[in-house]
Amino acid sequence: MIVMTKDTMEIVREQDVVPFRNRVREFGTRIGMSLVNQTKLITAASELVRNMLKYASGGRVILEVISHNAKTGIRLTFQDEGPGIADIAMAMRDGFSTGRSLGLGLPGAKRLVNEFDLKSNPGVGTTVTVIHWKHGR
């Protein structure tokens, strides 16, 4: 896996969400990702960044253009130092939410991207990594 471009954004308040989404769009446009794939990635990113704000009062996102086996894609890493997720299997279920939301954020985001990885340490924080390839596969 080769990292071609890297950028980090701090997310501390809800007003950071739209600029962050625009940054993801710039990355997508730069590698020639189609509009549908950009929309999927940005929507997933929007869900994850919202979770970060809601449950961990913010965190940071690392945006990277990566290349692997002649494929180009975007990797986003969401890191927070929040309370962590006690039951990941439960959190990944459709319709489950400890907040008062629809409970679509995590499972929905997973469906929208090619690769999805969630690691969480209760009391330490959560890291979610997603990869979406230029052609969506």
Add this chain to the structure above:
Amino acid sequence: MGPFLLVTIQIDLYDRLALTLENDLINMVSQTGARGVLIDISAVSIVDSFMGRILGNIASMSRIMDAETVVVGMQPAVAITLVELGLTLQGVYTALNVEKGMELLNTKLGDNLELDDDEEEDQDDRND
């Protein structure tokens, strides 16, 4: 425009702005007595679960205020994404564009008016 409110969202809303919209819109329905709300999202490039919930809320609240909501102009990429996200916008009517949305509202209101008439007739019959 008739008894309809038309709202065109021209930027990607951040959360507080979306909540303000929800609030303002319901107040406008109350003030104007509008029977229909058209929300044009043709300039919106991202609808995530939060935005979807706002649209659903507006529809539910409007219905309680006796108005129907139609979301118009959704971009194809947004529609594809919503389905995979798992957001079906239940209870929200959709139409391809403002014109078709107006048609839909007119049909709905037309149906309701006919129903009202029928009820009145029934009332008359009983009085006889």
